Amino acid sequence: MLQPLRGRNAGEYWNGLRCYEPRGGCRAARPCLEGSKSRSWLSGLPTRPVVRFPSYAEAVMRSRIPLSRLLSILAVGLFFGACREPAAPVGSSVGRAQVSLAPGDGLHGAIAFHSNRNGNVQIFVMNADGSHVTLVTNNTALNFGPVWSPDGTRIVFSSNVGGDFQIYVIDADGTGMTQITNAAQAFNPVWSPDGRQIAFTSNRDGNFDVFVMNADGTGATTKLTSNAGDNSPASWSPDGKQILLVRTLDGDNELYVMNADGTGVTRLTTNEGEGDHAGWSPDGKRIVFSSTRDAGNLHIFLMNADGTGVTQLNSGDFTDDDPVWSPDGKKIAFQSTRDGHEEIYIMNADGTGQTRLTFNQGIFNAVPSWRSRPLP
Numbered sequence: 001m002l003q004p005l006r007g008r009n010a011g012e013y014w015n016g017l018r019c020y021e022p023r024g025g026c027r028a029a030r031p032c033l034e035g036s037k038s039r040s041w042l043s044g045l046p047t048r049p050v051v052r053f054p055s056y057a058e059a060v061m062r063s064r065i066p067l068s069r070l071l072s073i074l075a076v077g078l079f080f081g082a083c084r085e086p087a088a089p090v091g092s093s094v095g096r097a098q099v100s101l102a103p104g105d106g107l108h109g110a111i112a113f114h115s116n117r118n119g120n121v122q123i124f125v126m127n128a129d130g131s132h133v134t135l136v137t138n139n140t141a142l143n144f145g146p147v148w149s150p151d152g153t154r155i156v157f158s159s160n161v162g163g164d165f166q167i168y169v170i171d172a173d174g175t176g177m178t179q180i181t182n183a184a185q186a187f188n189p190v191w192s193p194d195g196r197q198i199a200f201t202s203n204r205d206g207n208f209d210v211f212v213m214n215a216d217g218t219g220a221t222t223k224l225t226s227n228a229g230d231n232s233p234a235s236w237s238p239d240g241k242q243i244l245l246v247r248t249l250d251g252d253n254e255l256y257v258m259n260a261d262g263t264g265v266t267r268l269t270t271n272e273g274e275g276d277h278a279g280w281s282p283d284g285k286r287i288v289f290s291s292t293r294d295a296g297n298l299h300i301f302l303m304n305a306d307g308t309g310v311t312q313l314n315s316g317d318f319t320d321d322d323p324v325w326s327p328d329g330k331k332i333a334f335q336s337t338r339d340g341h342e343e344i345y346i347m348n349a350d351g352t353g354q355t356r357l358t359f360n361q362g363i364f365n366a367v368p369s370w371r372s373r374p375l376p
Helices: 067-074 077-081
Strands: 012-014 017-020 093-095 110-118 120-127 133-135 143-148 154-159 166-171 186-191 197-205 207-214 230-236 242-249 252-259 274-280 286-294 297-304 320-325 331-336 343-348 365-371
Touching (some): 120 143, 120 154, 143 186, 143 365, 154 186, 166 186, 186 230, 197 230, 274 320, 297 320, 320 365, 331 365, 343 365
Parallel strands (some): 207 230
Antiparallel strands (some): 093 133, 110 120, 110 365, 120 133, 143 154, 154 166, 186 197, 230 242, 242 252, 274 286, 286 297, 320 331, 331 343
């Protein structure tokens, strides 16, 4: 059974899944009201009871039911899969650019993201201008939360391809998929800047805590957090000395920073309902993050690395989430439901020039990660 939340979320039910609202918007990583309805993704069908999907980062981390019991729920994805394109071979291009952007726009490199455009939730890559969309994973599991390695040759992500949710690494061309965790459940991996370590969250000791391991999965795993809340790493500082994390206590998400060895934990935000995604700018001076401080709507904000100088970058009656910096710090990629579907957008780091990159009606594209080198 779903477990009711307490405090400010009283009356809501959290089961680690996302809710699609009647107007078609998606409250990414937000609790669903019991009895809420969802507009079907399939044109012409009547409104159905809410269809809940994994919320790929914080929400899965904060699941109030055993994740093994989510597997039967995820089978609903097969219903939508019948209306998708057939799965493309790994490493094959499955789309073309949908927008025309000037060369001077600074859209360099490649973006990794997850999408259910082929039925199952898979990892894809595309050029930063939206061109050359390419399938990376190709299985019947849920694959989500991709993050490029610092050298741009590999992608780390979470998947339940082996049953439980674990951390995997795969080459950028879709080969060499390797499982690197094997205890309890593991999510939300982030690379250290030198590529030698990966921080992630796991419930292997009860609560969800942050752990660090070697990037190849060998050697000892070190636990960095131990408190009453749930903890998940969001980003490693560019100099490798600190880790940005999301801590959840009594249904309230806040951003913290700690030293890479788990000491010196400092709270950065003090607003109820912070988002589940945040990251340091390449120069280490600023942090981009998502927050519901704008009248409960999830949007993207900037702040100084010490938590001061908060600036809102977008607004509206829709969701903006999963912000990630371009390698040069001039752009930010994110996902948004502003056009009625969950799509990937980019904008300048000051919030101007917001441009849609993916055009896939009725499916979702989320959690981008940006490397400096374009696809071959």
